[in-house]
Amino acid sequence: MKxxxxxxxxxxxxxxxxxxxxxGQGKTAGRGTKGQGSRKSGGVRPGFEGGQMxxxxxxxxLRGFTSKRTPASTIYTGQLDGLGKAVxxxxxxxxxxxxxxxxxxxxxxxxxxxxxxLTVKLQAASESASAQLQKAGxxxxxxxxxxxxxxxxxxxxx
Numbered sequence: 098m099k100x101x102x103x104x105x106x107x108x109x110x111x112x113x114x115x116x117x118x119x120x121g122q123g124k125t126a127g128r129g130t131k132g133q134g135s136r137k138s139g140g141v142r143p144g145f146e147g148g149q150m151x152x153x154x155x156x157x158x159l160r161g162f163t164s165k166r167t168p169a170s171t172i173y174t175g176q177l178d179g180l181g182k183a184v185x186x187x188x189x190x191x192x193x194x195x196x197x198x199x200x201x202x203x204x205x206x207x208x209x210x211x212x213x214x215l216t217v218k219l220q221a222a223s224e225s226a227s228a229q230l231q232k233a234g235x236x237x238x239x240x241x242x243x244x245x246x247x248x249x250x251x252x253x254x255x
Contacts, residue, residue, distance in 0.1 A: 169202040174226050175209015186218040187243060200245045
């Protein structure tokens with residue numbers, strides 16, 4: 098069957114509202130009498146509840162609501178000073194056991210001193226921590242979070 102060979106009914110005739118009482122949808126044209134919905138530009142945006150706090154804004158405030166976003170792992174400047182490597186990244190930190198895996202977001206926070214010249218490649222750092230790094234002669238480089246590799250276990254259909 099080809100597209101041009103299809104036999105279909107013509108589109109449904111549109112209903113001309115507000116064209117007199119005998120037309121069936123005349124006078125108020127199904128909008129009711131008076132009020133916000135009956136006006137030409139009437140109506141409210143989706144989710145509006147007449148000034149009451151809307152559901153989509155109430156839900157995060159409810160008891161037991163938890164955010165699905167995983168918090169960033171934190172590393173302190175004092176922890177970096179004792180490490181033996183000049184370039185520090187998430188893979189190195191996970192090998193040492195300071196973070197749970199190389200695929201998490203890591204933020205460097207100022208707590209303790211840095212005396213070595215270090216190059217830190219992480220997702221985020223506080224202003225005071227990056228200032229401490231620069232003062233010691235090192236640098237901070239913001240890098241994107243590593244993506245987990247795709248699973249090799251794929252279901253094969255035979």
